[in-house]
Amino acid sequence: MFYYYFKSKEDFVDETLNSFIVKNMELIEEILISNERSVMQKMKDSLDIFWTFIEKLAPYKNVSSFQTEQHFQLEQKLFTRIQPLIRQVIEEGVKTGIFYTDNSSLASGFILYGLSSIAHSEVKLNLDTKQEMVNLVLTTLRYDQKEGECI
Numbered sequence: 001m002f003y004y005y006f007k008s009k010e011d012f013v014d015e016t017l018n019s020f021i022v023k024n025m026e027l028i029e030e031i032l033i034s035n036e037r038s039v040m041q042k043m044k045d046s047l048d049i050f051w052t053f054i055e056k057l058a059p060y061k062n063v064s065s066f067q068t069e070q071h072f073q074l075e076q077k078l079f080t081r082i083q084p085l086i087r088q089v090i091e092e093g094v095k096t097g098i099f100y101t102d103n104s105s106l107a108s109g110f111i112l113y114g115l116s117s118i119a120h121s122e123v124k125l126n127l128d129t130k131q132e133m134v135n136l137v138l139t140t141l142r143y144d145q146k147e148g149e150c151i
Helices: 009-033 039-060 069-095 104-120 127-140
Strands: none
Touching: 009 039, 009 069, 039 069, 039 104, 039 127, 069 104, 104 127
C-alpha cells in the first residue's frame, strides 16, 4: 500500500518534509496578515513559530531531501509568497515609528534569507541563539528595544 502512494521511502520523506514546511509557513502567513496583532506581536509570534519550526527540523536538515531541486524550488516559492507580507509589517512599523528603514523590500529579503540561513546552518539551537536571532532582526529594522515593546 505504501508504494501505491510513494515510489520510494525517499519520496515519502520528501513529501512529509515539504508538507511540514508549507504548514509552518502558512502559520507564519496567518500571523503576518492578522489585523488583531500589533506590529511587534506579529514579529514575536512569527519568529516564535519559525524558531519552533527550525528546532523540529534540526535533526533532519542533513537528510538528502534538504538538498534536492524540489526543496530549493519550494523554498523559493514560499519566500516569494511571504516576503511581501514581511515587507508590509515592516512598512506598518515604519509608519508607526517602531522601525526605521528606507528600504522595506531590501530589509524583508535580508531578514527572510537570514532566517533561512539559520535553518540551514550547523549553529546550536539554544535560547542564546534564539535571542541573537531576534536581536539581529530588530537591529536590521533599527528598533530600539529600550524605547519600545520587547520581544
